[in-house]
Amino acid sequence: MAEAQITSPMLTEWDGGALPYAVGHKKLGMWLFIMSDSLTFSALLVGYAYLRLSSDSWPTPFDFYPGIIFSTVMTACLLSSSLTMVMAVLASQRGDRGGVVKWIIATMAGGTAFIVLHLYEWNHLISEGLKPFQLPAEWLKEFGANATPLFGATFFTITGLHMFHVLTGVIYLGVTAARKKATHEDVEITGLYWHFVDLVWMFVFPLIYLLSIKAPIH
């Protein structure tokens, strides 16, 4: 099936008739976007690591509930939604349009669950008094007066940008499911974006959450 896409006899090479990577132009475009977006997230995560390394005291505030258990369940939601997305692509390969819509709706449900849980977790931190450039008073007692106020800045920026990607993905999935003209390649490309959002979280989750689990009380 991929073979059929390699050259399009209707177009000359200069009109885009040659496909040197054996993928369509739209899919190649998505790969290029993914490359640039992964550099964006890498830069943010390296910026976070830089600040953390150069700080006297970095807060490690996450309790099992709600921080860690929520973020773990959110990870499972994203991973499972990636599974339902490949099922949508398989259904599309079979030409089963009903199956595509069904599996994409399941994927959107996973993404929505992720956002709802994440907002609950954000709300919990905000209600404790965490601000982008200010730590809650409680945390200053716990982690010392020299604890860096930049914790909130890195946390809200990185998880916020990721949550924005999930939200965009849910909308993108909805558009692909609703479009009657969406081809198999369109479903695959939507899947590429969705898996990338999942992939980014595989780095955000351990770096932001698991490395900031509250230390045991001695």
Next chain:
Amino acid sequence: MEHNLAHEHAGGGARLYLLIWFWLILLTGVEVFLGYKHLPVHIMIVLLMGLSLVKAGLIVAYFMHLKFERRSLILTIVPALVVCISLLAIFFPDSLRALSLRAFH
């Protein structure tokens, strides 16, 4: 069986994807477990990033289908990204310098 294998090589079937998903969940569980071992930070970073790279590799290779694409596409995407992201590590010596500047003020 022969037919199934050929099909999976062309892009992977539902069973293969389920297996990949299972491994991703399992590795996530291992990461959370490690999070509670409270090991020294540098060991934690190596272990967690190692596991995350394995998970990322599984997602890119199977879910994003890159393993089954033409090699020229893989060679265009992967080495360039690995080099560019690795180059970002050039900032880390400076973060330690910033810390020592503050410690001696």
